[in-house]
Amino acid sequence: MPGQSFLQRLAGQIGLYAAVACYVAFALLPIYWTIKISVTPPDLLYSEGIRLWPSRMTLANYASVLEATDFPRYFLNSILVSVATAAIVTAVASFAGYALSRFRFRGKAMVSLVLLLTQTFPLVMVIPPIYRIMGQIGLTDSLYGLIIIYTAFNIAFATFLMQSFFDGVPKDLEEAAMIDGCTRLMALRSVILPLTLPGMGATVAFVFTAAWSELLFGLMLINSESQKTFSVGLLTFIGKFAVDWGQMMAASVLALIPVCLFFLFLQRYLVTGLTAGAVKG
Amino acid sequence: MASVSLRNVHKTFGPIMVLKSIDLDIADGEFVVLVGPSGCGKSTLLRSIAGLETINGGEIRIGEREVNHVAPKDRDIAMVFQSYALYPHMDVRRNMAFSLNLRKSPAAMISERVGAASQKLGLGSLLERLPKQLSGGQRQRVAMGRAIVRNPKVFLFDEPLSNLDAKLRATMRTEIKALHQQLKTTAIYVTHDQVEAMTMANRIVVMNDGVIQQVGAPLELYDRPANIFVAGFIGSPTMNFFDAVIEKTSARLADGSLLALPALSTGTEGQEVVIGVRPEHLHFASAGIPAKVAVVEPLGMSTQVTLDAVQERVTLLTLERPVLAPGDARHLAAKTSDVHVFDRASGLRVS
Numbered sequence: 001m002p003g004q005s006f007l008q009r010l011a012g013q014i015g016l017y018a019a020v021a022c023y024v025a026f027a028l029l030p031i032y033w034t035i036k037i038s039v040t041p042p043d044l045l046y047s048e049g050i051r052l053w054p055s056r057m058t059l060a061n062y063a064s065v066l067e068a069t070d071f072p073r074y075f076l077n078s079i080l081v082s083v084a085t086a087a088i089v090t091a092v093a094s095f096a097g098y099a100l101s102r103f104r105f106r107g108k109a110m111v112s113l114v115l116l117l118t119q120t121f122p123l124v125m126v127i128p129p130i131y132r133i134m135g136q137i138g139l140t141d142s143l144y145g146l147i148i149i150y151t152a153f154n155i156a157f158a159t160f161l162m163q164s165f166f167d168g169v170p171k172d173l174e175e176a177a178m179i180d181g182c183t184r185l186m187a188l189r190s191v192i193l194p195l196t197l198p199g200m201g202a203t204v205a206f207v208f209t210a211a212w213s214e215l216l217f218g219l220m221l222i223n224s225e226s227q228k229t230f231s232v233g234l235l236t237f238i239g240k241f242a243v244d245w246g247q248m249m250a251a252s253v254l255a256l257i258p259v260c261l262f263f264l265f266l267q268r269y270l271v272t273g274l275t276a277g278a279v280k281g
Numbered sequence: 282m283a284s285v286s287l288r289n290v291h292k293t294f295g296p297i298m299v300l301k302s303i304d305l306d307i308a309d310g311e312f313v314v315l316v317g318p319s320g321c322g323k324s325t326l327l328r329s330i331a332g333l334e335t336i337n338g339g340e341i342r343i344g345e346r347e348v349n350h351v352a353p354k355d356r357d358i359a360m361v362f363q364s365y366a367l368y369p370h371m372d373v374r375r376n377m378a379f380s381l382n383l384r385k386s387p388a389a390m391i392s393e394r395v396g397a398a399s400q401k402l403g404l405g406s407l408l409e410r411l412p413k414q415l416s417g418g419q420r421q422r423v424a425m426g427r428a429i430v431r432n433p434k435v436f437l438f439d440e441p442l443s444n445l446d447a448k449l450r451a452t453m454r455t456e457i458k459a460l461h462q463q464l465k466t467t468a469i470y471v472t473h474d475q476v477e478a479m480t481m482a483n484r485i486v487v488m489n490d491g492v493i494q495q496v497g498a499p500l501e502l503y504d505r506p507a508n509i510f511v512a513g514f515i516g517s518p519t520m521n522f523f524d525a526v527i528e529k530t531s532a533r534l535a536d537g538s539l540l541a542l543p544a545l546s547t548g549t550e551g552q553e554v555v556i557g558v559r560p561e562h563l564h565f566a567s568a569g570i571p572a573k574v575a576v577v578e579p580l581g582m583s584t585q586v587t588l589d590a591v592q593e594r595v596t597l598l599t600l601e602r603p604v605l606a607p608g609d610a611r612h613l614a615a616k617t618s619d620v621h622v623f624d625r626a627s628g629l630r631v632s
Contacts, residue, residue, distance in 0.1 A: 172366035
């Protein structure tokens, strides 16, 4: 900035990087600690005191999680539930968001209000009625039940998210497409959809993560081993008298891997700026 | 190519009536400009013709066909938007070919049409670029190209030049007019810029408040405006207006000075009127309306003088280079044939 001396600028730069470093350390420390414990041999866990890295490393925790427990099963269940939820929510929210963004209809404000209201209930409050309903239609202890619940709870926010992305695409574009020979649905598919892919990517990522890390409903609705998701499965490491920290952390690290891969894959859709140049900006 | 006719077209947005009983006939091959201040309904009218708005009453015909309930894609029209509305994820070629691809036209015909249009518009070297890699003027050309490859019955333009800078706007204005003379496709062009309207149109439709004020050739509107609104809207700098009362063959202005009027068949003695004189029709004289020079603006080719006369700011445009200083006292006069008379109550022309 003009009017600043070299020292002022230097101090500004140092301050900026120090703040960013603090933020990154704050965000990553729990993950680091999880990894650290997962590779610490059980005999060193309590004997070495607080250290940044153990004096010996082991992968035994990973081996026993993968071989001796049901975790591979839990993973598959979690992936199934999360992918299905993300797909259904994004599809429905896209259509709903498009309608809210583009159409004028009676009761539109009411629909938005009701969607918003659903977000204000504490989850704990709705667990008993939902448990009863799911029990009567036979969807407790079932992955389908979880998918339905997760979809229901994510759809409102995802709809608002998609609406804001559709709002960002100029109306002129689909009008141009409709004059060029598209029906509304064709214009949506060949013009609007490619431009809202970043938004859909963000929505998919948001819903996937929410479903992947959900514990409360998983815990309430699932009983049998074969239907457990990984977040519920993690609790099996908490025994009556002891917690197997090493294995629990190893399982947690493994659980992070699909999420990381998923975000890596979605990253290019999350980069916005695709609409630049559509209209005079 | 087709004619367009509008019969008693109405359109409301909620309680607001934005188009009030619009009647208009546009001949095959004509270039018609809809002009008016913002909010006058000109864009809504164009969008109604395109089928992007549903009208609440009346009839729109393109050619022989009534299109009230025909979808935009089936009206055989092409439209150029103010924002250009280029598809950002398609390169120039695909943008231009989009409509032909949708119609499943043969590939040979598509490449021939796109080639011809891009050559006509000087876009040949830009076909592989994305819209965001183009300048404003180039985007404008692509939007035009997308319209002409269609070979539509009617071109619709919605303020296509208002996002360009002044110089480019003048160039594109000429190009669009040349293109129309070549293609001879019926064109309807919306603008708020009366210079664009005057220079491009075969006929101008002046709108205000959802109502057509006057339809006519540019010079006809300029020389014989039907009411005060048209008189004030067409022409730059704006026409000078004075309140006056008719006295025999003259008008008595508020300061008591007299201005000779053209022969009026409908004016009556004592009628309250508004006198209009265009800036270039006012000249300095030894007698006439007393005025005091306020500002002198040399424009090179002409000189614009702003004066205070009869409690009004008056503009005078002259091709000469008068030697004047602020505060100088002068007299203004105009030929009787250059004086426009409007009824003060109705705003309509008195002739």
